[in-house]
Amino acid sequence: MAQINARIVPNLWFDREAVEAAEHYIAAFGGNGRIVGTTPAHPDSPSPQDVPLVVEFELDGQPFVGINGGPHFHFTEAVSLEVRVDGQEQLDQLWAALADGGEEQPCGWLKDKYGLSWQITPTAYYDLLAGGDEEANARLFSAVMATFGKFDIAALERAHRSEPAG
8 A cells, every 4th residue: 555645734614713713823822833825715605705715824833724614614522632732831821822712621621712622731641641550540530530621730740649639
């Protein structure tokens, strides 16, 4: 079988706020992104004529496409974007920016003001899982399941070590 050389590009459906969302996400990632280009709406397209049909943008080098397709489809929690961050400071900063106008969810998830679900996950979580035994990982999983809103890395580490909350 031939090797497939491909890149996955998430396409996000918006009513008419794809440019606004792209700018919001770029700002949330500390300006580490850019709008690559836009495609105007065709007269027969579902996009309103005063907004572009397509907005291509990047976040930290990852390409995305925003589609202004009208009010027909909405985001659900069935799909989320996970961002793995290094340290509590990065987690707090990104969480604050993406949760602004949105809502916190269980287990380190949030829904942004456009309805898109995000998981802001510290790399320390995966490090703990890789280095833990079955009991430690079960405690870690319980701590994750008990979390509403953003993760506190120190609390996850304490749970993994079986230390009381402090």
